[in-house]
Amino acid sequence: MRLVTFEYGGRTRIGALRGEDEVVPFDAGLPTSMVDLVAAGDAALDRAAAQLGSGAGVPLTEVRLLPPIRPRNNIMCIGKNYLEHAAEFAGSGFDASQQQAVPDHPVVFTKALSSVVASGDPVHVSADSTGTSDYEGELAVVIGQGGRGIAAEDAYAHVFGYTIVNDMTVRRLQRQHVQFFLGKSAATYCPMGPALVTRDEIVDVTKLWVRTTVNGEQRQAAPVADLIFDIPTLIATISVSVLLEPGDVIATGTPAGVGIGFTPPRYLRAGDVVEVSVDGLGTLTNPLV
The missing domain is CATH 3.90.850.10 (Fumarylacetoacetase-like, C-terminal domain)
Known part of the structure; x- marks a missing residue:
């Protein structure tokens, strides 16, 4: 997956790119920050993949990409x-x-x-x-x-x-x-x-x-x-x-x-x-x- 952090509708979200021009936001059941998603391990990543396959997408042109991850350390x-x-x-x-x-x-x-x-x-x-x-x-x-x-x-x-x-x-x-x-x-x-x-x-x-x-x-x-x-x-x-x-x-x-x-x-x-x-x-x- 190509995971992204982005702003959409006044909120900071995480999700994944689908194709070259669409972002699928992750919904309930998943962490809301990329660091927390990484820390949650394989089970969370599997749920994210499932949402990417079935979730509604947003045009990439309508979101503002943020740094994909902001780690806790330098x-x-x-x-x-x-x-x-x-x-x-x-x-x-x-x-x-x-x-x-x-x-x-x-x-x-x-x-x-x-x-x-x-x-x-x-x-x-x-x-x-x-x-x-x-x-x-x-x-x-x-x-x-x-x-x-x-x-x-x-x-x-x-x-x-x-x-x-x-x-x-x-x-x-x-x-x-x-x-x-x-x-x-x-x-x-x-x-x-x-x-x-x-x-x-x-x-x-x-x-x-x-x-x-x-x-x-x-x-x-x-x-x-x-x-x-x-x-x-x-x-x-x-x-x-x-x-x-x-x-x-x-x-x-x-x-x-x-x-x-x-x-x-x-x-x-x-x-x-x-x-x-x-x-x-x-x-x-x-x-x-």
């Missing part, structure tokens, strides 16, 4: 997880965190929940006084069954589904503060969506491609198979110390082609439109203001 992100991006970042002069171009272990940081916005929402790059805003298109994993000490071989059993994240960044703040949090957590700098696609819809996640365009020009394109640290490794590594909870979001890293990888850097400006597409998950589109 968005977890992975830095330098594609070889070519690790190289371009190391050569950009903006990596103040360490001198090692390709990490031996996953580089994990978080983005504040207040940075999360939906597909279609504006991103306020004009609030960046440094003029160094950048894009990072990424596949994101949504945790289903949580836990600590999850073994890599068991990791996919803990994946509920997948979505798309644009890990937007104020590069000067990222370099200035060494630790990534402030540069990554500006308001509106975590577009997410448009949908949360359940794991059963994706036959082999490693065969998906992540692509990013700015004003229609392709800047990023790489398969998920190119991750330095794959999804099971990320879940196992994070859960060594972090208690993963249902609905937690892990953005898996961005391919080469970010703005700071160009000479001179190609930063984002008001009026630009950034689109991030992942096979089977749709396209996350955000105008910049």
Whole structure:
């Protein structure tokens, strides 16, 4: 299923996409938030599937999509997880965190929940006084069954589904503060969506491609198979110390082609439109203001 959170008739609802132009709202018997639906497990997901098959639909044009899920914890992100991006970042002069171009272990940081916005929402790059805003298109994993000490071989059993994240960044703040949090957590700098696609819809996640365009020009394109640290490794590594909870979001890293990888850097400006597409998950589109 392609699950969505949306506003309709003055209410925030959850439901699923049916076809390309219709949303089926979930009714009685199901949780009213996506985090609670994820936490409710397989039985709730089965009821949701039944409602998708029989429920009345609403035209997609009549609803406002919201971020598909708003987790209880910060968005977890992975830095330098594609070889070519690790190289371009190391050569950009903006990596103040360490001198090692390709990490031996996953580089994990978080983005504040207040940075999360939906597909279609504006991103306020004009609030960046440094003029160094950048894009990072990424596949994101949504945790289903949580836990600590999850073994890599068991990791996919803990994946509920997948979505798309644009890990937007104020590069000067990222370099200035060494630790990534402030540069990554500006308001509106975590577009997410448009949908949360359940794991059963994706036959082999490693065969998906992540692509990013700015004003229609392709800047990023790489398969998920190119991750330095794959999804099971990320879940196992994070859960060594972090208690993963249902609905937690892990953005898996961005391919080469970010703005700071160009000479001179190609930063984002008001009026630009950034689109991030992942096979089977749709396209996350955000105008910049």
